[in-house]
Amino acid sequence: MAKSQNSSVRGVVLDSNNEPVPGISIRLNDTGIGAATNVNGIFSIKELKAGTHTFHISGIGYQKQSKSHTLRAGQELEVTIQLQEDTKEMDEVFVYGKSESTLLKQKGFAVNAIEAKDLELQSIQVNDVLDQTAGVRIRQAGGLGSRVRYNINGLSGSSIKIFIDGIPIDNYGSSYSLNSIPTSAIKRIEVYKGVVPAEFGGDAMGGAINVVTKQSSKNTLNVSYSYGSFNTHQASINGAFRTENSGLTSKVSTFYNYSDNSYKVWGDNVYVVDDRGKDQHVTTKRFHDSYESKGIKFDLGFTDVKWADQAFIGVLVSDMRKDIQHATTMEIVYGNRWVGQSTNMIQATYIKKDLLTSGLDVNFFASYSKLHRNLVDTVDYMYNWLGERTVNPNTGDYYRWLGGGEGGDSTLNKDNEEKYTARLNVAYQLGKKSRLSANILSTHFTRRSHDALDPQLLQDLTDSRMLWKNLLGVSWDYQAFGERLKSSLFYKFYAQDVEMNEPTQDNSNNIVINSYDAQSNNSGYGLALSYELWPNTILLASGENTLRMPNSRELFGDVSDNVESASSALKPERSVNFNLGFNLGPYRFSGHAVSLNSNVFYRRIQDRIMPGVPDQQDETFTYVNVSSVLSSGIDIELGYSYTDTWTWKTGFSLANPRFNTEFDANGSPYLYYKDRLRNEPYLTANSNLRYSKKDLIQQNAHFSAYYNVGYVHEFYKNWPGIGGAGKDIIPSQTVHDLGVSYTFPSKKITLSCDAKNIFNEQVFDNWALQKPGRAFYGKFTYNIF
Incomplete structure (x- = not known):
């Protein structure tokens, strides 16, 4: 033929x-x-x-x-x-197309898509943007560089998975976090609440956050620098360069972050002891909490060529140093303990639509990374919140810790971690109405630890931990009734192998080898539906039976972050999730636009993995399985805009996660049966007003201003049902932020200023750890081309 x-x-x-x-x-x-x-x-x-x-x-x-x-x-x-936008107005009727974010919301999943166009010029970070989203709460243990936990609809921790362009962010190491990504490099942020599409390949159970970066086909180069309170510096350079004829493309992204984090703290745990042995509460600055991180990511390959839409080989180099100000709570103050980390990674990416035949799409990613982490804790002096060494008034000698270090035994612990990751996503269009896809994700993690201050007998033995995860997701998407009905049916398979070999000394100084080896195989399934009743009126429903396997930090601990390694026998947590909601709008009339989105959720979780609650004097904690948790709630987001000049969004979220196991293994009743989960916020609200104006002061200039207020209702640090009066409560808090930006007519230079927590509200989070108060930041952005 x-x-x-x-x-x-x-x-x-x-x-x-x-x-x-x-x-x-x-x-x-x-x-x-x-x-x-x-x-x-x-x-x-x-x-x-x-x-x-x-x-x-x-x-x-x-x-x-x-x-x-x-x-x-x-x-x-x-x-x-x-294309160029059509800005003509006829008979006071404005016409708009459907954005990618709008199309994403119509797939049946409870998802919120945040466009980063108006945010990239402000002195704010990705986590600040997420914290303004209904149903999302960013939980941070302090200032810049402190550990972050993401709470979606009342559930937080590793149940929430983070992705960059669909790739799990934990491949990049903690020195490369969401806050390391400049907002100028982000196209949009997708927040999935509850059920997560199988195409991501992770074992997310409570939700997921996917940051979609810009993929420009033209040459770009952007430079930004921000300076603000607590001696905070943030700088970034982002560029993409493409040869039109060959498609040869290079991309570079660099960042530098530094902060003293010297914000003021006060309260019950912030005190000094006077000569009479009495506690004197003080207001003082954090004195040992500096943070520095820097890195560069470079990719070289081809874009928009016959054989590939994207084909890249890339490298990532980053490092970080973080002083540690206190233990798990603010009761114990450190003055010398610090942690450092470096990550080196090489990766390959290949994306092609219509590979070999029409309708066959392939997305492949593979990486190899080496992470080095070192904890330095060799000074045994005790410090108070004024940054002073504490003195015994009777002898005049400095108080010292018995273990030789501030966090226990003196240590020069080094962790060397290696991770191999491969992900393959294949999708095939089975006609105009049907699409079949499969996603395979495999990760192999190893950690070897060494401490030069350990006894030689321990140093001669191998301290190693290994974790191997394999996940398979298969989904079938189908459309019917003229694309008004959209459905996604999916199946997930999970396999995990955990091995640990940990030499320790018992109380009699005998060497004990803690060994652990276990394999597990599990599966899950789910369905997401959306139906368009009439234009801009969509009903959404989704449900799944799924699980999450414990990660390396939960299983093996992290001495740099006070997590003990005594949780190797953690079981996977399993959950039945249901979401029901609707998207109304945007309905447009005479330049006005109104939208309303709502999501009702129900989750029943077995063996929920959570951090144990530390006592006031505890310096470490372990992760534990909580027998059963039942959670339900609702989040609502209302939006309004006028001719794209005024934009207002307000969101409300109420979650009700409760401990749902009545008796323990011995038949004794739990005192906190039906209690809300400890240390978890459950009621939050947020409202954001933005004003944008073109041609202000100068022709072709652009002015923007925003005001944001966020509210978190009080919640208990420990189980509400335990104890009587005087329970530890993390109080209600309301935070106000505002900012302005001005882009000059050339559209190359933008100046912005942001004020956070302008009323200096005392803000707390995990275990009542105080977060920064009032702060001001200025930012300069230059689009070279």
């Missing part, structure tokens, strides 16, 4: 910011032949005759275009089309 000589056209449609535009129509002449762009702005028209063809490009909210191309027999033409 003779080879077909028909031609084809494949291309991508971009907006004025070089971002892909979905839902754009491309039609051939006046015939019915054509296509529409997908969520990545890509279209394909095949079986075209040789000759000159005129293509008409149109989409709601964009100016129409016509382009003519002459095709040779058998030619496969690739084109890039850039």
Whole structure:
């Protein structure tokens, strides 16, 4: 049979910011032949005759275009089309197209998509943006660089998975966190509440956060620098460079962060002891809490070529140093203890739509990383909150810790970790209405520890831990009733192997080898549905039976963060999740737009993995399985805008996670049966008002201002049912933030200023750890090209 000589056209449609535009129509002449762009702005028209063809490009909210191309027999033409927004107003009616974020919300999952366009110019971080989202609470143990826990709908910890472009962020090491990603490099942030699509390949159970970075096809270079309170410096450089003819592309992203974190603290745990042995409460600055991190990520490869949409080899180098101000609570003060970490990673990425045949999409990622972490704790002096060594008034000698270090025995512990990760996502379009996809994620983690201050007998033995995870996800997406009904049915399989060999000394100084070896296989399944009752009115429902396997930190501990390694026998936590909600709007009239989104959730969790609650004098904690947790609640987000000048969003979230096991293994009743979970916020609210104005003061300039208020209701540090009066309560707190930015007419320079916690509210989080008070930041952004 003779080879077909028909031609084809494949291309991508971009907006004025070089971002892909979905839902754009491309039609051939006046015939019915054509296509529409997908969520990545890509279209394909095949079986075209040789000759000159005129293509008409149109989409709601964009100016129409016509382009003519002459095709040779058998030619496969690739084109890039850039659209300009249609800002005309006719009869006070404004027209808008569906953004990627809107299309994402219509897939049936309880998801909120945050566009980063208006946020990239402010002196704020990704976590600040997330904290303004309904149902999301960022829990941080202090200032810049302190450990972060993400709470979604009342559940937090490792149940919430973090991804960058669909890749689990824990591959990058803690020195490369969400706050290391400049907002100028982010396209949008996706927040999944509850059920998470199988395509991500992780074992998320309570939700997921996926940061989607910009993938520009044009040359860009952006530089920013921010300075603010507590001697905080943040700088970044981001660039992408592409050779048009060959498609050769390089991308670079660098960052530098530093802060003294010298904010003021006060309260019950902040005191000094006077000469009479009495506690004197003081207001003072944190004196040993500096943080520094820096890194560079470089990728070299090809984009938008015949054999690949993206093909990159990349490297990441980052390091971090963090002083440790106190133990798990603020009762015990440190003056010399610190931790350092470095990460070196090499990675490969390959993405291709319509590989070999139309409708077959492939997304592959592989990485190898080495992480080195060292904890230094060799000074045994005791300190108070004034940064002074404490003195025995009777002898005049300095008080010293018995173990030789501030956190216990003196240590120069070094952890050397290696991680191999491979992820393959394959999807095939089975026609116009059906799509089948499979995702495989495999990770192999090893850690070897060594402490030069251990007895030689211990140093001669091998301290090693190994964790191997394999996850398979298969999903089938189907559309019906003219695409009004969208469904996603999925199945997940989990396999894990844990091995540990830990030499220790018992109380008699005898060497004891703690060994552990266990394998587990489990599976889960779920379904997500959405139905469009009428335009901009969508019902959503999703449910799953799923589980999460304990991670390396929970299993093996982390001495640098006061986590003991006595939890190797942790069991996976399993959950039955249901979400029911709706997306209304945006409904537009005379320049106004109103939207309302709501999500009701129910979760029943077995063997919930949580950190144990430390006592006031405890310096460490371990992770434990909580027998059963039952959680339900609701989050609501209301939005309003006027001609895109005024934008207002307000959100409310109420979660009710409760301990749901009545008797222990011996038949004794739990005192905290039906109590709300300890140390977990359950009621939050947030409201954000933004004003944007073009041509203010100068033609083609852009001014923006925002005001945000966030509220967290009081919650108990420990189980509410235990004890009488005087229970430890983390109090209610209301935080106000505001900021302004001004982009000059050239659109190259932007100046911004942000004020956080402007009323200096005393803000607490995990275990009543105090967070920064009032702070001011200024930022300079320069788009070189």
